[in-house]
Amino acid sequence: MPNTYLTRSEGAGNRKTFTLSAWCKRSSTGSSNTIYSNGTNGDNYFFIDFANTNKFQCLDIGSGSYQIRMETNRLIRDCNGFYHIVIAVDTTQSTASNRVKMYINGVQETSFSTATYPSQNYDTNLNNSNTANIGRYVIESSRYFDGAMSYVAFVDGQQLTPSTFGETDATTGEWKIKTSPS
Secondary structure, eight states: OTTOOEEEEOOBOOSSEEEEEEEEEESOSSSOEEEEEEEEETTEEEEEEEOTTSEEEEEEEETTEEEEEEEEEEEOOOOSSOEEEEEEEETTOSSGGGTEEEEETTEEOOOEEEEEOOOTTOOOSSSBSOEEEESBOSSSTTOBOOEEEEEEEEEETOOOOGGGTEEEOTTTOOEEEOSSOO
């Protein structure tokens, strides 16, 4: 359903450590499909989306510069099934590549066309008393998610793995949603 999205008021929470999880099914490729975004203006915002290049990306812009910029080499072009997307952030980690972890269908992405990790202890633009947008890009309010979403979760203060939200089906071997997450 075009132009449909949800908003959520954020309090002042943990800006260094959190996990975002969403089950998403794209309706089309070749255009940006924002899953989650928030921010105050074009110089300070955060978002995750399927880019118009059909790659998955996570960006945090602070003071007008990329503080986090992760874009997969992997192309996300299947419009028939759901993808489980997890972004797990902990900027307190000493190893840069452990500060932002991206997972698709339970598998950690390690091959990126762009990989800018945040500095240690960086305060992201999440949990900054902004309004979160699920299914819409906060900076360009006319850019919506084209597809379906299910079970979008934000976990404050923990860098979790996909196994919190999903599991491999013993019969089919496919990644599936956990109806009672742990």
